[in-house]
Amino acid sequence: MTKKIQTILGPVPIDSLGLLLPHEHLFTDLRGPIVPDYAQASPDDVASVVEPYLAEASSAGVTAMVECSTVGVGRNLAVLQCLAEITPIHIIAPTGVYKEAFTPASLRDTSVERLAELWTQELLSGIEGTTIRAGFIKLAVSDDGLTDLEIRNLKAAAKASAASEAVIASHTVGGEAAMLELDILENEGLDLERFIWVHAQAENDLSIQIEAARRGAYLEIDSIGGTWQSQTQLLENVLGVIEAGYIDNLLLSHDAGWYNPARLDGMPEEGFRSYTVLMTEFFPALREYGVTEEQISRITIDNPARAFAFNSFAYPGCSPS
Ligand SMILES: [Zn+2]
Secondary structure, X not given: OOOEEEEOOEEEEHHHOOEEEEEEOOEOOOOOOOOOXXXXXXXXXXXXXXXXXXXXXXXXXXXXXXXXXXXOOOOOHHHHHHHHHXXXXXXXXXXXXXXXXXXXXXXXXXXXXXXXXXXXXXXXXXXXXXXXXOOEEEEEOOOOOOOHHHHHHHHHHHHHHHHHOOOEEEEOOOHHHHHHHXXXXXXXXXXXXXXXXXXXXXXXXXXXXXXXXXXXXXXXXXXXXXXXXXXXXHHHHHHHHHHOOOHHHEEEOOOOEOEOOOOOOOOOOOOOEOOOHHHHHHHHHHHHOOOOHHHHHHHHHHHHHHHHOEOOOOOOOOOOO
C-alpha cells in the first residue's frame, strides 16, 4: 500500500512528492481568538496577496507545504481551501490548538478524551462539518514551560495520533520543555517517531537535540531566512546533526509567510517573508560544506514525506490502494 499525505484537496501518494516544506504560514492571526474579528478575511483578498509567493515557491521546486497556523492563531478553512485550489502546491492543514494563551474558550474545559475525539474526527472525517481532513496535529507549549492545559493537549494528541497515525508537531522553545514533552508522549504510548520538535534550533546545546533524535523525534530547524536568526548558526546546527548520524531526523523550513488579517493590506508587521530562501541560499551554503545532493534530498523530500505520511486511510467512496 502506498503511503499518502493528507492534503486539503485529498490524499497524495508520497512517492509522487518532491520537496515538502514542513513549517510555513499562509494565514495567521496572532491576536488570538479574543478579538471580535479573529481570523476573518475574504479568501479572495488572501489569495491575491499570497498567490505570488506560492507561485515563486512552486517555481523554486516546492511541491507541498504544511500550514502550521493551528486553532487559536487563525486557522481558516475557507481561506486554505481557496489557496489550495489556486496553487499546484499541495497544502496540508492542521488540527490541534496553540499555546494556552491562544486557546479558544470552547476548548478550555474539554476533557482529554473529548479533545482526542474531536481531533481524530478532523483527521479521519473532516474539519468543521466539511470533508476536508487535517493532515497532522499542531500544538504549542508556552515558552516559559508547559501549563496543565498544554499537558492535556499532549495527552489528547497522543490518543488522536494512535487513532489516526497523524504526526504531532509542537512549537517548543528549549530542550527542557522538549524533553518533558517526549516523556509525557512516551508515557501515553506514542512512538516518538511520530513527533516533530518544532523550533529545535532554539536549543543551543546540540547534545540535547541529539538526545531527542536518538529517542526518535524529528528535529525541525525552521527559521531558514529569518532575520532574527543567525543563518550561520542554523548551518552549523544542521551540519552537527548530520555529523552525529541523525540526518534522517532533520526537517528544514522557513516559518515564513503570511497573510495577516489584522491589517487592511494583509501584510505581517515585518513584511511577507518568501518560501524560497532554503533553495536559493541555504542549499548552496550546505553544498559548500560538502553536503551532497543525495543528503539534501533525504532531508527535504524523504524525511518530511515519512513524517507526514499515513499508512492506511480510506476516503468515502474510494478504495484504499
Ligand atoms: Zn510557525
